[in-house]
Amino acid sequence: MLDEAWTLTPGVALRPEPFGALAYHFGNRRLTFLKRPELVAVVRSLGDAPTVRSALTAAGVPVAHFPAYLEALRGLAATDMIRPRNPS
Amino acid sequence: MSLIEQFELGLDAPICLTWELTYACNLSCVHCLSSSGRRDPRELTTAQCEAVIDELQAMQVFYVNVGGGEPTVRPDFWYLLEYAVAHQVGVKFSTNGVRITPERAAFLAGTDYVDVQVSLDGATAAVNDRVRGEGSFALATRALDHLAAAGFRDAKVSVVVTRENVGQLDDFKAIADRYGATLRLTRLRPSGRGADVWDELHPTAEQQRQLYQWLLRAGEKVLTGDSFFHLAGYGQPLPGLNLCGAGRVVCLIDPIGDVYACPFAIHDQFLAGSVLEPGGFAGVWRDSELFRDLRSVHSGGACTSCGSYDACRGGCMAAKFFTGLPLDGPDPECVHGYAEPALAAAGRIAPSPSQDHSHRGAPVRLALGPTRLCDQSPLVPAGGGR
Numbered sequence: 001m002l003d004e005a006w007t008l009t010p011g012v013a014l015r016p017e018p019f020g021a022l023a024y025h026f027g028n029r030r031l032t033f034l035k036r037p038e039l040v041a042v043v044r045s046l047g048d049a050p051t052v053r054s055a056l057t058a059a060g061v062p063v064a065h066f067p068a069y070l071e072a073l074r075g076l077a078a079t080d081m082i083r084p085r086n087p088s
Numbered sequence: 089m090s091l092i093e094q095f096e097l098g099l100d101a102p103i104c105l106t107w108e109l110t111y112a113c114n115l116s117c118v119h120c121l122s123s124s125g126r127r128d129p130r131e132l133t134t135a136q137c138e139a140v141i142d143e144l145q146a147m148q149v150f151y152v153n154v155g156g157g158e159p160t161v162r163p164d165f166w167y168l169l170e171y172a173v174a175h176q177v178g179v180k181f182s183t184n185g186v187r188i189t190p191e192r193a194a195f196l197a198g199t200d201y202v203d204v205q206v207s208l209d210g211a212t213a214a215v216n217d218r219v220r221g222e223g224s225f226a227l228a229t230r231a232l233d234h235l236a237a238a239g240f241r242d243a244k245v246s247v248v249v250t251r252e253n254v255g256q257l258d259d260f261k262a263i264a265d266r267y268g269a270t271l272r273l274t275r276l277r278p279s280g281r282g283a284d285v286w287d288e289l290h291p292t293a294e295q296q297r298q299l300y301q302w303l304l305r306a307g308e309k310v311l312t313g314d315s316f317f318h319l320a321g322y323g324q325p326l327p328g329l330n331l332c333g334a335g336r337v338v339c340l341i342d343p344i345g346d347v348y349a350c351p352f353a354i355h356d357q358f359l360a361g362s363v364l365e366p367g368g369f370a371g372v373w374r375d376s377e378l379f380r381d382l383r384s385v386h387s388g389g390a391c392t393s394c395g396s397y398d399a400c401r402g403g404c405m406a407a408k409f410f411t412g413l414p415l416d417g418p419d420p421e422c423v424h425g426y427a428e429p430a431l432a433a434a435g436r437i438a439p440s441p442s443q444d445h446s447h448r449g450a451p452v453r454l455a456l457g458p459t460r461l462c463d464q465s466p467l468v469p470a471g472g473g474r
Binding site for chain 1: 099100150178
């Protein structure tokens with residue numbers, strides 16, 4: 001995942017909250033909590049970043065924390081909140 | 089800070105908002121949480137409802153639970169439904185089924201972001217109609233028939249668990265399965281007319297334990313609206329947030345635009361403001377004194393020393409309030425029985441309701457009277473009213 005291109009799924013809205021954000025998927029109607037503001041920044045920037053790695057770096061996430069962020073991102077992928085971007 | 093602790097401090101907008109569109113209802117259920125029946129002349133106009141929806145869209149309230157009364161008896165109900173969906177506010181509405189014709193069912197099946205919840209409080213007509221009124225079982229199942237025939241997917245069968253239907257949980261599940269629907273079970277609260285029948289209808293301690301075990305078995309496949317978090321005191325938490333969300337993650341907008349802390353707390357004491365104030369709904373949600381107070385750190389009171397406090401958080405605020413118990417003490421249905429002395433205490437006074445839209449001359453309480461025909465005098469019509 002780290003060197004792949006991903007994006008916030010179209011039809012998913014992020015609502016800012018003190019702890020991070022609520023993500024709501026209008027398609028499957030799932031609600032998920034993004035529990036860190038840094039994670040919200042990463043998710044928002046995925047679509048414009050060449051890779052997940054560059055999105056993490058741009059958000060200032062230390063390399064040592066990448067595994068925890070990747071786990072969170074995989075969780076979001078499992079409910080289709082984010083999805084791989086087709087190479088163009 | 090854990091997510092639960094964050095939630096206790098409140099969110100920028102509700103996650104789950106209930107909006108009762110009208111107090112008008114064709115039924116007179118004995119346990120109606122909003123004492124509905126007659127339309128309130130101050131009911132929000134179509135334009136005022138549109139303004140509320142616009143605000144919900146701006147606040148990113150992604151869906152709203154619409155109820156009543158019977159929301160579908162509002163002439164502009166279908167228009168408002170489409171308006172909300174077109175403004176990215178999904179609608180889950182509760183109905184007794186009265187207006188779910190084959191044509192409406194087809195319309196609903198073709199509309200995205202709409203969920204329909206049909207109320208049924210007995211798996212048989214006998215059990216259901218005693219609480220919801222004669223013919224109401226047929227009304228609900230006819231609506232479910234129409235929805236299924238129209239291809240509406242995953243309707244909800246919504247059941248308030250009572251002493252009389254708690255033995256039918258498997259039957260309710262079978263009914264939901266038959267319609268390709270999802271079962272939703274919620275707690276009977278002593279709110280509205282529910283206060284009049286709570287003593288007779290709330291599950292016994294033994295039944296509560298059965299319900300808890302059933303919910304653990306049924307797991308994620310049954311919805312509960314997080315309403316049984318007081319049962320977490322038995323040990324294992326049930327799926328859901330397991331906290332009182334009043335004024336923190338949930339609230340209620342009533343038919344005249346008044347905003348209450350929760351759908352089960354329609355009382356002046358929990359009135360936060362009105363959507364008609366200059367600041368609108370957002371102003372009430374963010375700045376009302378009541379909601380600020382609910383979001384502040386509260387003492388667990390008498391419950392603090394209990395080993396289950398972290399699990400049940402003291403239970404349901406509305407259940408305590410409407411049974412006349414202190415808000416910082418145990419829930420009236422505390423699984424350890426810690427509310428029993430206070431419930432039995434002489435001089436306990438349940439608060440008088442601050443609104444009542446019940447149909448006049450409909451002595452709904454009597455529907456819980458004798459069940460066997462021979463208990464009634466053949467000369468005096470005991471079912472009341474008619």
